[in-house]
Amino acid sequence: MQADIAIVGAGVMGCALALELAERGRSVVVLERSIPGAEASSAAGGILGAQAESPGPGPFLELALASRALWRGLAPRLGEVGYRDSGLLKVALDEADLVWLEGIARWNEQLGLPCRRLDAHEVASLQPGLSSQVMAGLLFPEDGVVDAQLLPSALAALATSAGARIVSGGEVRGLAREGRRVIGLETSKGAVLADKVVICAGAWTRKVLPTLSVEPVRGQILVLRGEPGQLGPVTFSRQGYMVPRADGRVLVGSTMERVGFVDEVTLGGLHRVSGIAMELMPGLSGARVVDYWAGLRPGTPDNLPLIGPSGREGVEVLSGHFRNGILLTPISARLMAQRLCGERTDLSLAPFDPRRFL
Ligand SMILES: Cc1cc2nc3c(=O)[nH]c(=O)nc-3n(C[C@H](O)[C@H](O)[C@H](O)COP(=O)(O)OP(=O)(O)OC[C@H]3O[C@@H](n4cnc5c(N)ncnc54)[C@H](O)[C@@H]3O)c2cc1C
Structure with missing residues:
Protein backbone atom coordinates (compact mmCIF):
# COMPACT_ATOMS: atom_id res chain seq x y z
CA MET A 1 0.00 0.00 0.00
CA GLY A 45 -19.97 11.67 26.93
CA GLY A 46 -19.81 13.84 23.80
CA ILE A 47 -19.89 17.11 25.69
CA LEU A 48 -18.79 20.11 23.63
CA GLY A 49 -17.89 22.25 26.62
CA ALA A 50 -15.68 24.96 25.18
CA GLN A 51 -16.41 27.32 28.06
CA ALA A 52 -17.49 24.74 30.63
CA GLU A 53 -14.29 22.70 30.31
CA SER A 54 -11.77 25.53 29.97
CA PRO A 55 -9.67 26.27 33.05
CA GLY A 56 -9.65 30.00 32.17
CA PRO A 57 -8.14 32.24 29.49
CA GLY A 58 -5.27 30.62 27.57
CA PRO A 59 -4.42 28.35 24.66
CA PHE A 60 -6.97 25.68 25.60
CA LEU A 61 -9.82 28.19 25.59
CA GLU A 62 -8.75 29.62 22.23
CA LEU A 63 -8.57 26.14 20.70
CA ALA A 64 -11.88 25.10 22.25
CA LEU A 65 -13.82 28.19 21.09
CA ALA A 66 -12.48 27.77 17.55
CA SER A 67 -13.51 24.12 17.58
CA ARG A 68 -16.99 24.84 18.93
CA ALA A 69 -17.50 27.25 16.02
CA LEU A 70 -16.34 24.60 13.51
CA TRP A 71 -18.71 22.02 14.98
CA ARG A 72 -21.67 24.04 13.66
CA GLY A 73 -20.48 23.47 10.11
CA LEU A 74 -19.36 19.86 10.59
CA ALA A 75 -22.44 18.50 12.40
CA PRO A 76 -24.94 18.84 9.51
CA ARG A 77 -22.54 16.94 7.24
CA LEU A 78 -22.50 13.95 9.60
CA GLY A 79 -26.22 13.14 9.52
CA GLU A 80 -28.01 12.24 12.76
CA VAL A 81 -25.33 12.29 15.45
CA GLY A 82 -27.35 13.89 18.23
CA TYR A 83 -25.65 17.26 17.88
CA ARG A 84 -27.20 20.03 19.97
CA ASP A 85 -25.73 23.46 20.65
CA SER A 86 -28.45 24.25 23.12
CA GLY A 87 -26.37 25.04 26.16
CA LEU A 88 -24.66 23.53 29.13
CA LEU A 89 -25.42 24.10 32.79
CA LYS A 90 -23.13 24.11 35.84
CA VAL A 91 -24.77 24.03 39.25
CA ALA A 92 -23.70 24.76 42.81
CA LEU A 93 -24.85 22.41 45.57
CA ASP A 94 -23.15 24.06 48.56
CA GLU A 95 -21.27 27.20 49.64
CA ALA A 96 -17.92 25.97 48.29
CA ASP A 97 -19.55 25.34 44.92
CA LEU A 98 -20.88 28.91 44.92
CA VAL A 99 -17.32 30.21 45.19
CA TRP A 100 -16.27 27.83 42.39
CA LEU A 101 -19.12 29.03 40.15
CA GLU A 102 -18.42 32.69 40.92
CA GLY A 103 -14.79 32.31 39.77
CA ILE A 104 -15.89 30.72 36.50
CA ALA A 105 -18.61 33.34 35.89
CA ARG A 106 -16.14 36.15 36.47
CA TRP A 107 -13.52 35.19 33.90
CA ASN A 108 -16.17 34.37 31.31
CA GLU A 109 -17.81 37.78 31.85
CA GLN A 110 -14.47 39.57 31.77
CA LEU A 111 -13.75 38.02 28.38
CA GLY A 112 -17.25 38.90 27.16
CA LEU A 113 -18.12 35.24 26.56
CA PRO A 114 -21.80 34.27 26.57
CA CYS A 115 -22.93 32.99 29.99
CA ARG A 116 -25.94 33.53 32.24
CA ARG A 117 -26.06 33.46 36.02
CA LEU A 118 -29.19 31.64 37.23
CA ASP A 119 -30.85 31.53 40.65
CA ALA A 120 -32.19 28.24 42.07
CA HIS A 121 -35.66 28.90 40.65
CA GLU A 122 -34.35 29.53 37.13
CA VAL A 123 -32.19 26.38 37.29
CA ALA A 124 -35.21 24.30 38.34
CA SER A 125 -37.30 25.52 35.42
CA LEU A 126 -34.46 24.86 32.96
CA GLN A 127 -33.74 21.35 34.25
CA PRO A 128 -36.70 19.83 36.13
CA GLY A 129 -35.88 17.06 38.58
CA LEU A 130 -32.61 18.51 39.83
CA SER A 131 -31.88 18.24 43.54
CA SER A 132 -33.54 20.80 45.83
CA GLN A 133 -30.01 21.38 47.20
CA VAL A 134 -29.12 23.32 44.03
CA MET A 135 -28.35 26.90 45.10
CA ALA A 136 -27.46 28.55 41.77
CA GLY A 137 -26.37 27.82 38.22
CA LEU A 138 -24.36 29.13 35.33
CA LEU A 139 -25.55 28.53 31.79
CA PHE A 140 -23.20 28.49 28.80
CA PRO A 141 -25.77 28.93 26.04
CA GLU A 142 -23.40 28.14 23.15
CA ASP A 143 -21.80 24.96 24.49
CA GLY A 144 -23.37 21.72 23.36
CA VAL A 145 -23.23 17.98 22.96
CA VAL A 146 -23.00 15.26 20.33
CA ASP A 147 -23.69 11.52 20.62
CA ALA A 148 -20.18 10.06 20.72
CA GLN A 149 -21.54 6.55 20.22
CA VAL A 214 0.76 10.53 26.47
CA GLU A 215 -0.62 8.38 29.30
CA PRO A 216 -3.98 6.59 29.62
CA VAL A 217 -6.52 8.07 32.05
CA ARG A 218 -9.50 5.80 32.60
CA GLY A 219 -13.06 7.13 32.68
CA GLN A 220 -16.12 5.10 33.64
CA ILE A 221 -19.66 5.93 32.53
CA LEU A 222 -23.03 4.71 33.73
CA VAL A 223 -26.17 4.87 31.58
CA LEU A 224 -29.65 5.18 33.11
CA ARG A 225 -33.07 4.96 31.53
CA GLY A 226 -34.80 8.32 32.02
CA GLU A 227 -37.91 9.73 30.38
CA PRO A 228 -37.75 10.10 26.56
CA GLY A 229 -38.31 13.65 25.36
CA GLN A 230 -37.23 15.34 28.62
CA LEU A 231 -34.18 16.81 27.00
CA GLY A 232 -32.68 19.34 29.38
CA PRO A 233 -29.12 20.63 29.00
CA VAL A 234 -26.00 18.68 29.94
CA THR A 235 -25.61 19.42 33.65
CA PHE A 236 -22.36 19.58 35.60
CA SER A 237 -21.77 19.56 39.34
CA ARG A 238 -18.25 19.98 40.65
CA GLN A 239 -18.05 16.16 40.85
CA GLY A 240 -19.27 15.12 37.41
CA TYR A 241 -21.96 15.42 34.79
CA MET A 242 -25.20 14.08 33.38
CA VAL A 243 -25.87 13.97 29.64
CA PRO A 244 -29.50 13.44 28.57
CA ARG A 245 -30.03 11.80 25.16
CA ALA A 246 -33.13 12.18 22.97
CA ASP A 247 -34.17 8.52 23.47
CA GLY A 248 -34.43 8.99 27.24
CA ARG A 249 -31.03 7.55 28.21
CA VAL A 250 -28.99 9.59 30.65
CA LEU A 251 -25.19 9.20 30.65
CA VAL A 252 -23.49 9.88 33.97
CA GLY A 253 -19.74 10.41 34.17
CA SER A 254 -17.03 10.09 34.91
CA THR A 255 -14.02 8.90 36.86
CA MET A 256 -10.42 10.03 36.27
CA GLU A 257 -8.11 7.13 37.08
CA ARG A 258 -4.46 6.54 36.25
CA VAL A 259 -4.44 2.75 36.18
CA GLY A 260 -2.44 2.07 33.02
CA PHE A 261 -4.07 0.27 30.11
CA VAL A 262 -6.81 -1.37 32.21
CA ASP A 263 -10.16 -0.39 30.71
CA GLU A 264 -12.41 -2.44 32.97
CA VAL A 265 -15.48 -1.18 34.79
CA THR A 266 -15.09 -1.46 38.57
CA LEU A 267 -17.41 -1.43 41.55
CA GLY A 268 -15.61 1.63 42.95
CA GLY A 269 -16.02 3.44 39.64
CA LEU A 270 -19.74 2.69 39.43
CA HIS A 271 -20.16 3.74 43.05
CA ARG A 272 -18.54 7.07 42.25
CA VAL A 273 -20.59 7.83 39.14
CA SER A 274 -23.86 6.66 40.67
CA GLY A 275 -23.09 9.09 43.52
CA ILE A 276 -22.85 11.93 40.98
CA ALA A 277 -26.32 11.06 39.61
CA MET A 278 -27.87 10.71 43.07
CA GLU A 279 -26.46 14.04 44.19
CA LEU A 280 -27.62 15.92 41.08
CA MET A 281 -30.98 14.21 40.62
CA PRO A 282 -32.03 12.10 43.63
CA GLY A 283 -35.29 11.23 41.85
CA LEU A 284 -33.26 8.96 39.57
CA SER A 285 -32.66 6.48 42.41
CA GLY A 286 -35.27 4.14 40.93
CA ALA A 287 -34.01 4.53 37.36
CA ARG A 288 -32.94 1.37 35.54
CA VAL A 289 -29.23 0.94 34.77
CA VAL A 290 -29.12 0.10 31.06
CA ASP A 291 -25.41 0.19 30.30
CA TYR A 292 -21.94 1.05 31.60
CA TRP A 293 -18.47 1.17 30.12
CA ALA A 294 -14.96 2.48 30.55
CA GLY A 295 -12.53 4.11 28.14
CA LEU A 296 -8.96 5.39 28.17
CA ARG A 297 -8.42 9.10 27.58
CA PRO A 298 -5.09 10.19 26.11
CA GLY A 299 -3.68 12.40 28.89
CA THR A 300 -0.64 14.72 28.75
CA PRO A 301 1.37 16.33 31.58
C1 LIG B 1 -15.28 8.11 29.70
C2 LIG B 1 -14.84 9.19 28.77
C3 LIG B 1 -15.62 10.33 28.62
C4 LIG B 1 -15.24 11.34 27.75
N1 LIG B 1 -16.07 12.41 27.57
C5 LIG B 1 -15.75 13.37 26.68
C6 LIG B 1 -16.64 14.43 26.42
O1 LIG B 1 -17.74 14.48 26.98
N2 LIG B 1 -16.27 15.40 25.53
C7 LIG B 1 -15.07 15.35 24.87
O2 LIG B 1 -14.79 16.26 24.09
N3 LIG B 1 -14.21 14.33 25.08
C8 LIG B 1 -14.51 13.34 25.96
N4 LIG B 1 -13.65 12.31 26.20
C9 LIG B 1 -12.32 12.34 25.57
C10 LIG B 1 -12.36 11.87 24.13
O3 LIG B 1 -13.10 10.69 24.05
C11 LIG B 1 -10.92 11.62 23.64
O4 LIG B 1 -10.10 12.74 23.90
C12 LIG B 1 -10.91 11.35 22.14
O5 LIG B 1 -11.86 10.38 21.79
C13 LIG B 1 -9.53 10.93 21.68
O6 LIG B 1 -9.63 10.56 20.34
P1 LIG B 1 -8.42 9.85 19.63
O7 LIG B 1 -8.82 9.62 18.22
O8 LIG B 1 -7.17 10.60 19.90
O9 LIG B 1 -8.25 8.47 20.44
P2 LIG B 1 -9.06 7.10 20.36
O10 LIG B 1 -10.50 7.29 20.15
O11 LIG B 1 -8.65 6.27 21.54
O12 LIG B 1 -8.52 6.44 19.03
C14 LIG B 1 -7.25 5.90 18.91
C15 LIG B 1 -7.37 4.74 17.93
O13 LIG B 1 -6.07 4.25 17.64
C16 LIG B 1 -6.15 2.85 17.49
N5 LIG B 1 -4.81 2.30 17.67
C17 LIG B 1 -4.02 2.42 18.77
N6 LIG B 1 -2.85 1.80 18.56
C18 LIG B 1 -2.90 1.29 17.30
C19 LIG B 1 -1.99 0.53 16.50
N7 LIG B 1 -0.80 0.16 16.96
N8 LIG B 1 -2.37 0.18 15.26
C20 LIG B 1 -3.58 0.55 14.75
N9 LIG B 1 -4.48 1.26 15.48
C21 LIG B 1 -4.14 1.62 16.72
C22 LIG B 1 -7.13 2.44 18.57
O14 LIG B 1 -7.71 1.16 18.29
C23 LIG B 1 -8.15 3.57 18.52
O15 LIG B 1 -9.25 3.28 17.69
C24 LIG B 1 -14.02 11.25 27.03
C25 LIG B 1 -13.24 10.10 27.17
C26 LIG B 1 -13.64 9.08 28.02
C27 LIG B 1 -12.81 7.84 28.12
Missing part, protein backbone atom coordinates in the same frame (compact mmCIF):
# COMPACT_ATOMS: atom_id res chain seq x y z
CA GLN A 2 1.14 3.54 -0.68
CA ALA A 3 -0.19 7.00 0.22
CA ASP A 4 0.92 10.58 0.69
CA ILE A 5 0.03 10.32 4.36
CA ALA A 6 -0.42 7.25 6.59
CA ILE A 7 -2.37 7.71 9.83
CA VAL A 8 -2.18 5.41 12.86
CA GLY A 9 -5.60 5.02 14.50
CA ALA A 10 -9.18 5.71 13.40
CA GLY A 11 -10.56 7.42 16.47
CA VAL A 12 -12.14 10.82 15.97
CA MET A 13 -8.70 12.37 15.41
CA GLY A 14 -7.57 9.93 12.71
CA CYS A 15 -10.92 10.03 10.90
CA ALA A 16 -11.27 13.83 11.01
CA LEU A 17 -7.69 14.33 9.83
CA ALA A 18 -8.25 11.85 6.99
CA LEU A 19 -11.33 13.85 5.98
CA GLU A 20 -9.47 17.18 5.96
CA LEU A 21 -6.57 15.73 3.95
CA ALA A 22 -8.75 13.87 1.45
CA GLU A 23 -10.70 17.07 0.83
CA ARG A 24 -7.37 18.75 0.03
CA GLY A 25 -6.72 16.11 -2.59
CA ARG A 26 -4.11 14.13 -0.63
CA SER A 27 -4.06 10.33 -0.73
CA VAL A 28 -4.58 9.10 2.83
CA VAL A 29 -4.69 5.69 4.44
CA VAL A 30 -5.74 5.15 8.07
CA LEU A 31 -4.63 1.99 9.85
CA GLU A 32 -6.97 0.92 12.63
CA ARG A 33 -6.29 -2.27 14.58
CA SER A 34 -9.99 -2.63 15.46
CA ILE A 35 -12.86 -0.60 13.96
CA PRO A 36 -13.23 3.20 13.72
CA GLY A 37 -13.97 4.69 17.12
CA ALA A 38 -13.37 1.44 19.00
CA GLU A 39 -11.66 3.14 21.95
CA ALA A 40 -12.00 6.53 23.71
CA SER A 41 -13.95 8.15 20.88
CA SER A 42 -17.03 5.97 21.35
CA ALA A 43 -16.71 5.90 25.14
CA ALA A 44 -17.09 9.67 25.51
CA LEU A 150 -22.81 7.61 16.76
CA LEU A 151 -20.02 10.02 15.85
CA PRO A 152 -17.00 7.84 14.89
CA SER A 153 -18.78 5.77 12.23
CA ALA A 154 -20.36 8.92 10.74
CA LEU A 155 -16.98 10.63 10.62
CA ALA A 156 -15.33 7.54 9.12
CA ALA A 157 -18.05 7.34 6.44
CA LEU A 158 -17.58 11.01 5.55
CA ALA A 159 -13.80 10.59 5.31
CA THR A 160 -14.23 7.50 3.12
CA SER A 161 -16.66 9.28 0.81
CA ALA A 162 -14.10 12.08 0.45
CA GLY A 163 -11.57 9.50 -0.78
CA ALA A 164 -9.67 8.39 2.35
CA ARG A 165 -8.97 4.68 2.88
CA ILE A 166 -9.66 3.34 6.37
CA VAL A 167 -8.27 -0.13 6.99
CA SER A 168 -10.02 -1.84 9.91
CA GLY A 169 -8.17 -4.74 11.51
CA GLY A 170 -4.83 -3.23 10.46
CA GLU A 171 -2.53 -3.08 13.44
CA VAL A 172 0.55 -0.87 13.23
CA ARG A 173 3.55 -2.79 14.56
CA GLY A 174 6.20 -0.13 14.03
CA LEU A 175 7.59 2.60 11.84
CA ALA A 176 9.03 1.45 8.49
CA ARG A 177 12.57 2.83 8.03
CA GLU A 178 15.17 3.16 5.38
CA GLY A 179 18.33 3.90 7.33
CA ARG A 180 17.24 6.58 9.80
CA ARG A 181 14.49 7.87 7.56
CA VAL A 182 10.86 6.90 8.29
CA ILE A 183 9.23 5.76 5.04
CA GLY A 184 5.88 4.52 6.35
CA LEU A 185 4.43 1.89 8.65
CA GLU A 186 4.89 -1.81 9.32
CA THR A 187 1.43 -3.26 9.81
CA SER A 188 -0.35 -6.59 10.21
CA LYS A 189 -1.51 -6.10 6.60
CA GLY A 190 1.99 -5.47 5.23
CA ALA A 191 4.06 -2.33 4.75
CA VAL A 192 2.41 0.99 4.02
CA LEU A 193 4.72 3.46 2.29
CA ALA A 194 4.05 7.14 2.85
CA ASP A 195 5.76 10.54 2.69
CA LYS A 196 4.49 11.37 6.17
CA VAL A 197 3.16 9.37 9.12
CA VAL A 198 0.71 10.87 11.64
CA ILE A 199 0.20 9.15 14.97
CA CYS A 200 -3.45 9.41 16.11
CA ALA A 201 -3.28 6.41 18.42
CA GLY A 202 -4.93 8.06 21.45
CA ALA A 203 -3.86 6.56 24.77
CA TRP A 204 -1.62 4.10 22.86
CA THR A 205 0.47 6.87 21.26
CA ARG A 206 3.58 5.99 23.29
CA LYS A 207 3.37 2.40 22.13
CA VAL A 208 3.93 3.68 18.59
CA LEU A 209 6.63 6.24 19.53
CA PRO A 210 7.87 5.94 23.15
CA THR A 211 9.29 9.49 23.34
CA LEU A 212 5.79 11.02 23.22
CA SER A 213 4.22 12.09 26.53
CA ASP A 302 -0.14 19.83 30.99
CA ASN A 303 -3.59 18.70 29.78
CA LEU A 304 -2.96 20.30 26.37
CA PRO A 305 -2.95 18.18 23.21
CA LEU A 306 0.04 17.28 21.05
CA ILE A 307 -0.38 18.73 17.56
CA GLY A 308 2.70 18.87 15.34
CA PRO A 309 6.13 17.33 14.84
CA SER A 310 7.11 14.34 16.95
CA GLY A 311 10.82 15.13 16.95
CA ARG A 312 11.35 12.22 14.58
CA GLU A 313 11.65 13.29 10.96
CA GLY A 314 8.65 12.33 8.86
CA VAL A 315 6.48 11.57 11.92
CA GLU A 316 3.77 13.94 13.17
CA VAL A 317 1.44 13.62 16.15
CA LEU A 318 -2.23 14.44 16.69
CA SER A 319 -3.04 13.07 20.14
CA GLY A 320 -3.26 13.80 23.85
CA HIS A 321 -6.69 15.45 23.77
CA PHE A 322 -7.45 14.05 27.22
CA ARG A 323 -11.06 14.75 28.30
CA ASN A 324 -12.00 17.04 25.39
CA GLY A 325 -11.10 15.20 22.22
CA ILE A 326 -14.65 15.22 20.88
CA LEU A 327 -14.95 18.97 21.37
CA LEU A 328 -11.49 19.57 19.89
CA THR A 329 -11.84 17.28 16.85
CA PRO A 330 -12.67 19.78 14.08
CA ILE A 331 -10.03 22.38 14.92
CA SER A 332 -7.28 19.86 15.71
CA ALA A 333 -7.78 18.02 12.43
CA ARG A 334 -7.91 21.28 10.50
CA LEU A 335 -4.73 22.65 12.09
CA MET A 336 -2.81 19.44 11.42
CA ALA A 337 -4.04 19.29 7.81
CA GLN A 338 -3.05 22.93 7.30
CA ARG A 339 0.40 22.17 8.68
CA LEU A 340 0.88 19.05 6.56
CA CYS A 341 -0.21 20.89 3.41
CA GLY A 342 2.04 23.90 4.05
CA GLU A 343 -0.88 26.28 4.63
CA ARG A 344 -1.00 29.04 7.22
CA THR A 345 -2.58 27.57 10.38
CA ASP A 346 -5.72 29.24 11.81
CA LEU A 347 -4.09 29.33 15.27
CA SER A 348 -0.51 29.15 16.49
CA LEU A 349 0.56 25.57 17.16
CA ALA A 350 3.35 26.62 19.54
CA PRO A 351 1.49 25.78 22.80
CA PHE A 352 0.67 22.32 21.44
CA ASP A 353 4.12 21.43 20.05
CA PRO A 354 4.67 17.76 21.01
CA ARG A 355 8.41 18.44 21.46
CA ARG A 356 7.75 20.52 24.59
CA PHE A 357 8.19 17.37 26.69
CA LEU A 358 11.22 15.88 24.92
